[in-house]
Amino acid sequence: MSKDDILKHLMRSKTGFVSGGKLAVQFGISRTAVWKQIKGLEADGYTIEAIPSKGYRLIELPDSIVPAYVVRGLKTRIIGRDLRLLKEVVSTNTLGMDLARNSAPDGTVIVAEKQSGGKGRLGRTWISPKGNIHLSVILRPLIPARIAPLITLMGAVAVAAAIRKLLGLDAGIKWPNDIIISGKKAGGLLTEMSAEADRVHHVVLGIGLDVNMDPMVLPSDVRARSTTLAKEAGRRIDRSLLVREIILELDRRYQLFLADRAGVLTAWEGLNITLGKQVAVSGAGESLTGVAQGIDDEGRLIIRLQDGSLRAVSAGDVTILKTQIRNSKS
């Protein structure tokens, strides 16, 4: 039992309070030992309220990502063994691509408090204020370029799983790369690569998560479709712990991916909120409407069009339609 275990309980409590007695029983330690861990957390910058009849409650977190918290007890095989935490960067993905070209090792992680030129898919901007998570990881898988989209799916699975595990939120994935909570977007992934057709030289998997930001910094149209983890959880999130959880999930799932590519598809299907839905897909100069039927072994979305035919889509924006669109013949 460590400070982290206590912290996780404090963060996941529905009421905010966690009884010191229950913690003592659960971990098989004395209430005094629990209290000592609480004091340790306070020394680390956490503010914790203690009310005798209710227990402990987390009031205030350290307001930056704390390297010591990210790496403490972090035993990973590939991801995050080289970890770079930065106050500000233009784009963690661009820096990742630069570092990868200059031989940064497989699994190098870059985390930044802020991005001045954060990137979304298709050349879009990713608004990246302080309070959120901007994380990129350099990967050097021995795969052909056509398999690279599976890395995005693997990353989305890892992020959704980390959010579920640490925060108990019902995070889902909208194809290909959006993290969705309560029907709103809380994050996204951007995979970039340097490759020849036969093989990937390196991939940079970028993760942007709206965590503790003030939603008012977003343009109103974006804000209407967005949420933050803090809003969904009803409290500020300890980003150090979340970064660590994401790194742990990435490490585990990346190794699974290398051993068994199909496994990532199964995991993705279990967390996705796209399949079975009526969707509109726009991009690549065309617009399609149909039912999202499945994904194929290269991560393409299979759509059943209204005429019954199937189409595989590898790029584009997906909108999940609320209303069932009727076949014009009916």
Next chain:
Amino acid sequence: MSKDDILKHLMRSKTGFVSGGKLAVQFGISRTAVWKQIKGLEADGYTIEAIPSKGYRLIELPDSIVPAYVVRGLKTRIIGRDLRLLKEVVSTNTLGMDLARNSAPDGTVIVAEKQSGGKGRLGRTWISPKGNIHLSVILRPLIPARIAPLITLMGAVAVAAAIRKLLGLDAGIKWPNDIIISGKKAGGLLTEMSAEADRVHHVVLGIGLDVNMDPMVLPSDVRARSTTLAKEAGRRIDRSLLVREIILELDRRYQLFLADRAGVLTAWEGLNITLGKQVAVSGAGESLTGVAQGIDDEGRLIIRLQDGSLRAVSAGDVTILKTQIRNSKS
């Protein structure tokens, strides 16, 4: 009629000689006008023998790629509008990727006399002595990454067509990217890209052609499988003209590719020497033997295995088997 037209006739002559009288008739000019063009070529560094009963014969070419000859009369829409000729470079592809990151325009061409670190597919070395052609072109097509292998096919078609047109040699293509003459390798292509899954940022199409090199610089095992254009043509090749012809072909075929992707497959099929053959494919951790049946719309080679099933191969080395392999049941 220009010096180039005369030069093409001199280079394509089977006997080496071209009659001044025939040239005059063909171009509808006087023999004196032909003679003036010949003098112009000599001023440019060509050595031309004139024997009254036989005509003109090209004896000696300028021994470097001459920018003036490459660009003279070059009217292309995309390829080579920005042209960089270098004495030596580590790798035209690596320089191309660097320039592309720094906003070099679509169609920028880099040609180098020598490469000190020439690259082949799959991390191999491409031996790049003076006398050959090392050419890379930066392309910015609006396509998803999975379509990028078609750029390699398009490039191979352009190179084979340029060799056929200028030198009259029977150049063919071995899937995916080898230029083959008389069953031996005369060149190869290496396509690199920076991309996200949804779209290519930029592609660098690299072309390496063994032209006038001394084959003795090659290791003996490579030499046994290789040829040079000079050897096949029976004379030294004017690389300036060949570079120009390649640029012209690339310009035309790249525009066709952007307008109609399927067209490149048809053109490739017309020049390929792989389809219908018994082949062995190794790579991606496995080895397959079967009949090369066709290519699909993403440029993958379709192989019919001995059990009759079909497999699509996106990466690997293809060996064309001389002997028919019998089905073990027969």
